[in-house]
Amino acid sequence: xxxxxxxxxxxxxxxxxxxxxxxFGKVTIRDVVTGAEVLSVTAKERVSxxxxxxxxxxxxxxxxxxxxxxxxxxxxxLRKLRGAMACAxxxxxSxxxxxxxxxxxxxxxxxxxxxxERKMRGHFNPITSLxxxxxxQLLASGGNDNAARIWNVAExxxxxxxxxxxxxxxxxxxxxxxxxxxxxxxxxxxDFGPIQRDGHFDFKGGRIAMRNSRTGEEIHSLAGHTQPISxxAxxxxxxxxxxxxxxDKVKLWDISTGSVLRELVMEASDxAxxxxxTxxxxxxxxxVRLLRMAPSQ
Numbered sequence: 001x002x003x004x005x006x007x008x009x010x011x012x013x014x015x016x017x018x019x020x021x022x023x024f025g026k027v028t029i030r031d032v033v034t035g036a037e038v039l040s041v042t043a044k045e046r047v048s049x050x051x052x053x054x055x056x057x058x059x060x061x062x063x064x065x066x067x068x069x070x071x072x073x074x075x076x077x078l079r080k081l082r083g084a085m086a087c088a089x090x091x092x093x094s095x096x097x098x099x100x101x102x103x104x105x106x107x108x109x110x111x112x113x114x115x116x117e118r119k120m121r122g123h124f125n126p127i128t129s130l131x132x133x134x135x136x137q138l139l140a141s142g143g144n145d146n147a148a149r150i151w152n153v154a155e156x157x158x159x160x161x162x163x164x165x166x167x168x169x170x171x172x173x174x175x176x177x178x179x180x181x182x183x184x185x186x187x188x189x190x191d192f193g194p195i196q197r198d199g200h201f202d203f204k205g206g207r208i209a210m211r212n213s214r215t216g217e218e219i220h221s222l223a224g225h226t227q228p229i230s231x232x233a234x235x236x237x238x239x240x241x242x243x244x245x246x247x248d249k250v251k252l253w254d255i256s257t258g259s260v261l262r263e264l265v266m267e268a269s270d271x272a273x274x275x276x277x278t279x280x281x282x283x284x285x286x287x288v289r290l291l292r293m294a295p296s297q
Contacts, residue, residue, distance in 0.1 A: 002030050002290065006283035008050045008061075008270045015275040020288055021047025021061050029059065029072070032274070032290070039075055043068065049086045049130075054093040062087050065101045081110065088130040088139075095153070097139055099127020105143055107151070120156045122149055129175045133182040138213060140185050142173030148187040150213060160216045162187070162209065174206075175231055178213065179255075180238045185213045188229035188243065206245050208232065208253075220258035224251060233271040233280070235293070242280060244268035250282060264291070 006020040017038065021027045025043040027050070030036060045064030052059055058078065059070045067081040084098040093112070100106040105123025107130070125145035132139055138159070139151045150160040172190040179186070189207050206225035211218050222241075227248040234241055240261065241253040250264040250271070270283035273293075280291045 001286075002032075002035050002288040004028055004287055005285050006270070006288045008047050009272050009281050009283045009288055010050045010052055011272050011274050011281065012052045012056045013054055013275060014056060015279075017052075017056070018272070018281060018288065019050050019052060019059055019061075020283065021050045021063070023047070025063050027059075027061055027063075032279070039070075039072065041070065041075070049084075049088075051087055051089050053089050054091060058089075058093075060087050060089065060096055062098070067096070067098045069096065081108070084108075085126050086128060086130045088132055090132050090153070091134055091136045095132075095136075097130050097132070099123075099130055099141060099143070101126045105145060107139070107141055109153070109156075118156055120151055120158070122151075122158045122161070123147065128173060129177075129187075131177045133178045133213065134180060135182055138178070138182070140176040140178060140187070140213075142176040142187055144172040146172075148173045148176055148185070148209075150185060150216075160211075160213075162211060162216065172228075174229055177232045177234060179234050180236055183213060184210055184219060184238075184255075186210045186232050186234070186241055188232050190228045206248075208241070208243055210241075210255075210258075220255075222253055222258055224260060225249075231268065231270045231283075233273050235273050236275060236277040242271045242273070244271050244282065 005022045007023045008021045010019050019029045023046045025045045027041045029039040043063030047063050049062040062084045067084045067087050069078045085101045087098040096110045107120040109118040123143040127143050129142040142148045147163045175188040206229035208222040210220040225245040227245040229245045231244045244250045252262040254261050268282040272281045282289045
């Protein structure tokens with residue numbers, strides 16, 4: 001167990017370090033083997049997204065509604081960008097994508113060596129999650145506007161839109177992630193019931209949709225979580241999908257069959273597999289639990 005409350009987590013690409021951001025705004029990086037703290041900063045607001053650059057030299061995180069990018073050699077702040085709820089580096093590190101917190105639902109692409117930002121519009125509510133495909137050609141986005149979307153990064157064009165809600169039966173996409181080969185997109189859906197007279201919704205449950213990232217064809221619809229799903233993570237071999245839900249269990253799914261392989265009795269707000277697939281990190285209120293994974297589990 002790595003100490004310190006954690007809300008969002010990420011491994012460095014070499015698997016040596018794990019970054020964690022808390023609901024109280026503390027961001028730490030620890031050595032995975034020794035647990036030693038190598039960097040700590042305080043952002044003072046809830047951390048909702050965190051990402052290492054592919055070369056391990058930078059860390060981007062969202063606290064409140066701002067993206068902060070740190071130089072990990074010096075610990076100095078390189079830049080700060082306003083208006084975000086989620087962020088992600090492209091696989092080659094040339095692009096930092098972040099999603100607008102406002103009603104416009106704009107995705108911003110900040111490109112290395114270029115002034116200004118490219119914008120991709122389509123969502124009409126805040127962006128909750130972003131994920132690049134492994135080849136960097138596609139970007140998936142989830143929002144609380146009833147939709148998950150796939151974009152062509154070079155052209156800024158929307159390629160796919162997946163919606164399972166309506167005005168009377170809305171949904172919120174809480175997380176999106178590509179499989180390691182980029183062929184599959186998994187996204188987590190928070191389902192609600194009809195609008196009540198007082199304007200509130202009854203929570204119905206959480207489910208996971210898996211689709212072919214090129215054709216949009218549904219591969220699996222995974223049900224079983226009784227609470228909102230907070231995080232998804234593919235194992236590096238692409239055979240297992242891990243999911244976590246608030247006040248619920250962590251589940252490990254067999255990608256080929258869509259069946260549950262294993263259930264872990266713990267409440268986690270975020271999940272991350274180590275790059276070699278031997279560890280599953282679970283962000284929890286009392287720290288980050290590192291679970292040793294058996295082959296193909």
